[in-house]
Amino acid sequence: MLEQLPSLSSSVASAVVLSCKPNLTDLLAGELKSMGFSAQVISPTAVRTSATFRDAIRICLSVRTANFVRWELAVFPANDLNTLYARLVRLPWEQLIPTTGYFSVASWSDMPQIRNSMFLNQRVKDAVVDRFREKKMPRPDSGSEKKAVVLYVHWHKSQAGIYVDLAGSSLHRRGYRLSAGQAPMEETLAAAMVLASGWSVDEPLIVPLCGSGTLAIEAALLATGTAPGLLHDRYSFRHLCGFNEDIYQEIKNNLIQKKVTVRPVIVASDADSAVLSRARENARRAGIGEHITFYHCPFEQTPLPKGKPGVMLLNPPYGIRQGDRRELIRLYASIGSYLRHQAADYRVLLLTAAQDLIPHLGLRPAARRQVFNGALPCALLEFKPRSQ
Numbered sequence: 001m002l003e004q005l006p007s008l009s010s011s012v013a014s015a016v017v018l019s020c021k022p023n024l025t026d027l028l029a030g031e032l033k034s035m036g037f038s039a040q041v042i043s044p045t046a047v048r049t050s051a052t053f054r055d056a057i058r059i060c061l062s063v064r065t066a067n068f069v070r071w072e073l074a075v076f077p078a079n080d081l082n083t084l085y086a087r088l089v090r091l092p093w094e095q096l097i098p099t100t101g102y103f104s105v106a107s108w109s110d111m112p113q114i115r116n117s118m119f120l121n122q123r124v125k126d127a128v129v130d131r132f133r134e135k136k137m138p139r140p141d142s143g144s145e146k147k148a149v150v151l152y153v154h155w156h157k158s159q160a161g162i163y164v165d166l167a168g169s170s171l172h173r174r175g176y177r178l179s180a181g182q183a184p185m186e187e188t189l190a191a192a193m194v195l196a197s198g199w200s201v202d203e204p205l206i207v208p209l210c211g212s213g214t215l216a217i218e219a220a221l222l223a224t225g226t227a228p229g230l231l232h233d234r235y236s237f238r239h240l241c242g243f244n245e246d247i248y249q250e251i252k253n254n255l256i257q258k259k260v261t262v263r264p265v266i267v268a269s270d271a272d273s274a275v276l277s278r279a280r281e282n283a284r285r286a287g288i289g290e291h292i293t294f295y296h297c298p299f300e301q302t303p304l305p306k307g308k309p310g311v312m313l314l315n316p317p318y319g320i321r322q323g324d325r326r327e328l329i330r331l332y333a334s335i336g337s338y339l340r341h342q343a344a345d346y347r348v349l350l351l352t353a354a355q356d357l358i359p360h361l362g363l364r365p366a367a368r369r370q371v372f373n374g375a376l377p378c379a380l381l382e383f384k385p386r387s388q
């Protein structure tokens with residue numbers, strides 16, 4: 001059988017699988033559809049679409065809620081490792097990985113014979129290297145460090161899929177947050193929270209307890225139409241054979257032209273002045289510093305703009321890395337009182353890992369979803385404004 005890989009230059013679309021943290025696939029699918037792509041939710045953490053390689057790069061640079069964008073090379077049945085190896089060793093890897101390049105392998109599998117993903121990664125790496133040997137070509141370097149070309153294997157219920165991880169590392173590392181506060185929020189989760197709030201740019205967005213500023217920064221990136229992937233250049237796809245840097249620059253220039261001139265009202269505050277100056281610095285690095293007004297104050301004193309209310313996003317301390325329990329109970333009770341009295345007309349989303357403290361808010365959430373900040377399970381609560 002003649003084995004083929006999808007071509008980087010082809011105008012024919014191939015499958016792309018995007019993954020996100022659990023329970024955010026609706027937001028990720030919504031993002032893809034708003035960019036004009038199909039979106040099929042295939043698991044609690046994955047959405048499949050179809051795109052040319054060029055469009056897949058555009059998605060990779062633009063998407064806000066996905067952690068990984070994977071370009072599908074092949075999907076095939078495999079009951080055991082030998083079958084997996086036999087299929088992988090026939091793929092023309094020399095068309096994808098430069099002989100002088102470097103690659104690494106990441107994987108996920110629930111096959112009973114795979115107790116350690118490093119074992120599977122090694123076997124996949126062997127198949128790639130053996131293909132070069134069989135072709136009597138020099139072999140690319142490889143290792144566990146995720147740099148240059150990153151391959152990804154998903155092996156589930158005897159079905160194996162092999163992908164290029166287009167970014168090479170999780171997209172939550174946007175590059176603007178060189179300095180985080182004590183309990184920072186993943187940028188992709190912050191973007192998901194902004195999108196889940198349904199915030200529209202003509203409403204004020206208030207972020208008390210803003211920490212390193214992630215929620216406010218993601219909101220400003222969204223409002224200004226800034227593709228978050230424009231903030232760094234360390235992408236796996238740039239190391240593929242035959243990758244055309246001119247196309248990358250062209251895609252970036254097109255995305256830069258899509259930025260819009262807006263004057264959103266985004267207010268962020270924190271009681272800790274050192275944390276707040278880091279937030280300011282992060283916002284400046286993200287290129288949206290002018291769009292956020294920062295205040296150094298306790299959350300209750302955050303100035304709320306006059307006029308119509310909007311959205312408030314909160315991520316209070318939760319005690320695993322900060323805060324003493326009795327103090328936290330008092331804090332949650334006073335946040336509840338603040339939301340009932342001063343911010344009653346705001347649509348509020350609150351994220352916390354301290355799910356046992358939620359009753360101390362004294363407010364009934366209208367909606368709740370279970371999400372993860374890194375590996376930490378969190379509740380994302382939504383409170384409707386008093387008028388609804």
Ligand SMILES: C[S@@+](CC[C@H](N)C(=O)[O-])C[C@H]1O[C@@H](n2cnc3c(N)ncnc32)[C@H](O)[C@@H]1O
Nearest residue numbers: 183184185209211212214271272298299315317
């Ligand atoms: C969990 S962190 C927020 C993390 C943030 N989402 C980020 O991505 O960096 C909570 C923040 O609440 C702030 N904070 C705690 N008590 C406060 C209070 N009473 N008023 C204002 N800020 C407070 C802390 O300084 C801390 O930065």
